[in-house]
Amino acid sequence: MSKPAALFITLTLMLISIDLLLPANTEALSYAARIAGGVSFCASVVALMVGRRFKFDPVLR
Helix, strand or coil, X not given: CCHHHXXXXXXHHHHXXXXXXXXXXXHHHHHHHHHHHHXXXXXXXXXXXXXXXXXXXXXXX
16 A cells, blocks of 8 residues: 555544544534545545556566
């Protein structure tokens, strides 16, 4: 796993936990945390796809 992917996954988990720990009367902050968590999750998926390393065996057997 690449470093940016790990960073975005950690950020996603932090934002979701913030959303769950907020009081019920702070709907605007909860909504913002959910949106930021979704964006961070999408960025982590993109970072996983971009950072994927392919193993190449140049010797044909």
